Amino acid sequence: MGSDRSPLPGDEDGLLDDPGRLEAIDAGGLLRAAATAGAQVRSTAAAAEEAGLRRLTGERPRALVLLTRPGAASAAAPLLLALLGPSCPVPVVTTRSVPMWAGALDIVLANTPDPGDRELAEGLDRAVRRGAQVVLTAPADGPVAAAVAGRAVLIVPRIEVPPGLALPRALTAGLLLLDALGLLATDIETLAGELDCEAERDHVAHESLVNPAKSLALRLTGRTPLLWGTDPVATAVAVHCAGALAAHAGVVAHAAGFHEAAALPVLRWEAVRGSEEADIFTDPFDDSLGDPLGDPLGDPYEDPPWGAMPAVRPVLLGVLADAGNEPERAAALDALPAADVVTADEELMVRHGDPGAAASAAAVLALRFDFAALYLGLSRGVLGRPGWIGSGGSAGSLDE
Secondary structure, three states: OHHHOOOOHHHOOOHHHOHHHHHHHOOOOHHHHHOOHHHHHHHHHHHHHHHOHHHHOOOOOOEEEEEOOOOOHHHHHHHHHHHHOOOOOOOEEEEOOOOOOOOOOEEEEEEOOOOOOHHHHHHHHHHHHOOOEEEEEOOOOOHHHHHOOOOOEEEOOOOOOOHHHOHHHHHHHHHHHHHHOOOOOOOHHHHHHHHHHHHHHOOOOOOOOOOHHHHHHHHHOOOEEEEEEOOHHHHHHHHHHHHHHHHHHOOOOEEEEHHHHHOOHHHHHHHHHHOOOOOOOOOOHHHHHOOOOOOOOOOOOOOOOOOOOOOEEEEEEOOOOOOOOHHHHHHHHHHOOOOEEEOOOOOOOOOOOOOOHHHHHHHHHHHHHHHHHHHHHHHHOOEOOOOOEOHHHOOOOOOO
């Protein structure tokens, strides 16, 4: 099996620009599954309509509970919370399990790929018995669906994808609920269209020079990515991206908001070293953030005496382009002028201020990193081949 692996640093053997070889390696159809993002959005909207989600229109709950069960919900819930922002008129709680207090005045949003999640089944059963409204995305059969049968809005997935590629479905279910509650307007068809366009840009047939996902994969090769959001929504996306890199490529990444990350002295020092075009005579964090500890590590461009650490790749993610978030983005760019900047500002058809513009930008960035992680995983030989994750028609399983 070892001979099947690409050398990958810089992609010396040209695997990423060889569509035939990539498709042959991708026996589990992971790239095709990622490309269903727009279809996931449309099918989820259709399933929600049939399930009667509109009956919640105009409801004003005491609390909105977003569950972070394993799977896409763990990324979708924080992203929905960030999209709502601090001005949301309804208290929003993100939690792994259904709170004991959830009752008649509350709405619970749940998503799971596991029909046998008994902890979730018991929590939802308790919530609906106490009168809570539940919106659940889950398979139609199993203890979870049975726990709320006839007492909840059950959105049954219509397109089967690995759990790690199901964020568009989980995000859409949440956006539809928020739209019905009057908390966040979203044009679902526009969202689906934007994801279709991103999937086309990231298509395996496009070479790395014009394929943003392949280009991103090459830039992250052999590096430890530092995925730092320059606004709250981008930070939530960064967490999903770190999970995608771990799940599909075995790459460990750090994800955080820029200011939170820059407060970590050793990591920020490594970020300066990883930003090749930074001014070697100054610490760019001194002016914008201050450094009560000084710079105990010396010149960030000299190898540390204890031996070089794995090289890092600072990546600044941006979603919100409004004036309120511009100072943080500017501070990040000033601090790391040579860092990779990943946004969807130029590609999006939807414009800032349109309904769902931020959700579309976030979903597009998440999908780009999904594709990049898949390209990295396929190139490294940890996806697609017999015996690896994604083989045998059960992509995403660790039991193969």
